[in-house]
Amino acid sequence: MKKMKKIQLLFVGLILGGALFAQTPQSLKYQAIARNSEGVAIASSPIGLQFSIVANTVNGTTVYSETFTTTSNASGVFNVNIGTGNIVSGNFSEIEWGNDSYFLKVAMDVDGGTNYIEMGTSQLLSVPYSLYTASIYVHYSNDTLYIGNQYVVISGGGEPPSGTVTDYDGNVYTTVTIGEQTWLKENLRSLHYADGVVIDSVWVYDNNESNAVTWGRLYNWEAVMNGAAPSNGNPSGVQGVCPDGWHLPSKAEFQQLVSFVAAGGSAWNLKESNAAYWNNPEQNTNESGFSARGAGLRDYIFFNYSSLKETTNFWSTTEQDDNRSSNMRIYDQQGNAVLHNDQKLAGFSVRCVQN
16 A cells, blocks of 8 residues: 555635525535655545544544545545545534534545545634624614614514513523622623623633533623723622623622622532533532533633633622732632632623622
């Protein structure tokens, strides 16, 4: 069998449909150049290929595998549509792309047979179709649903259920009263301030939009404050990124919350008790109903995401100095909620308090 080096990956992406609301194409277009060990293109020759899609890590579980026999052109280039080959295992149409990270493993036989040699594994990142659909702004207001520059009137839509609040983007949050304070019991997911202005410096964990529903979004302190002056009042008087009728908590307001729940175990009864949200939820009771989840953070130096299901941090309006501001931090295996100071450029979660 001929020796060869790794193929040069030119393009991996979705085949685009004709319109936004068309059915999502059930294949990935793959194009590459086959070269021998001297780097010479293998021209006009049969190529045997095996593709495997694995979940979570490069060595994760294979959720789909298929094979192809194709022919390279005069330049050594070949094209296939992943998802349309000879199925070895799995079902391409049943892959839940939004639930995990996925990696593509490629193996090749330059003689056109099935003596495959593994060529490498790479992560499948955002592709044109998903990037396009993610850019479409969706907003519901006054019985009208806006999708990009289109809209439809939904008569009789009515008001959101009692005990909820709706932000500018149409996200509906449940609320909880703890002592004399009423809080959102979900992390903020807004992409716009209450007046419709787009928020800068807002992210979603791992840049995976599906994480926004479970964990909320991450904001830096400047984005959260929206130009307001720092405050340690109770109430803070700073609406910031919060919906109308709600405001950002100050350090003093977090202290009030922590003091109220301290008799019942402090952070233990602030945290969800489901293993889906914390690595070690055994002692969590969530008796307060605050429903904190280990939403992680965005690092301000390397812009990495970390600490999912390990910690969560909620910005306050209280400034420590020019570079740092206070926040309430909750840890996975600790029963205390720490009032901490961190760099304003970090990406943390937001909870709002009713005025």
